[in-house]
Amino acid sequence: MPPCNSEDMALFAAATTVTIGDGSTALFWHSRWLGACTLAAAYPGLYNHSKRKKRTVREAIRDDTWIKDLRHGDTLTLLPDFIRLNRQITTAATVFSDGTQDTIRWNQEAKGQYTARSAYAMQFQGRxxxxxxxxxxxxxxxxxxxxxxxxxxxxxxxxxxxx
Structure with missing residues (x-):
């Protein structure tokens, strides 16, 4: 996976990890469900070319809908990123658990719960x-x-x- 660009990564995406349950809540491009950063930050060319940027993980993976969203215009320059992302999704072999919601874990606290204090401390980390x-x-x-x-x-x- 290409390295994440910290300028492109939102604070929330950087501080959370999403665990896929039924895949109906986590967003395919905007949630950190597959790797160190969001797919939008890791694959900006594919993200910009995609017709539907707000698909959930379940919608996007089912019937390879995320690929269908890319089928327009000149896609030749997107081929290397497409192959890497497709391999990454295939390797992850995401299994949906019907009846189990997607969970979001706040990485800045040991309990995984969001606190304003930890978010504030994260913004000034390294200062x-x-x-x-x-x-x-x-x-x-x-x-x-x-x-x-x-x-x-x-x-x-x-x-x-x-x-």
Whole structure:
């Protein structure tokens, strides 16, 4: 499978894993049900060429409907990606369990449940913490002076040279 492009991957798709039950909830292109990222991010050429982008996994795999969605226009350039994706789907051998819903697991928590705290922490993961924040916000000064100092640190003051 081609590597995921983090710019194309949505936060939700990056933080969740979908387990297929009956396949009627998970989206073929937009859910992380097959591999490290969504199929839309892994195969952008196929995704852009597809007529129906909101098919569920069950709809798309049954009778190879996802292939029928690609049958229009010039498809020769899509052939290498098509072969890789078709092989990946065939190798996965997805079996649908009627009566069992698809499940979504939040990978950022041990229990698999979404929390706003874990989503917030994920957005700032890898960010270096500056001690300058403490110098501005923890000092004894009025709020407007703290705010002015923060704007100065962030280079957001509209001085003459910026205007």
């Amino acid at each position: 270096l913490r500056s001690t300058m924040d403490d110098l501005v916000w923890k000092t004894w000064a009025s709020g407007n002076i703290k705010f002015f100092a923060w704007l100065l640190m962030m280079d957001r003051l509209w001085t003459n040279d910026r205007l």
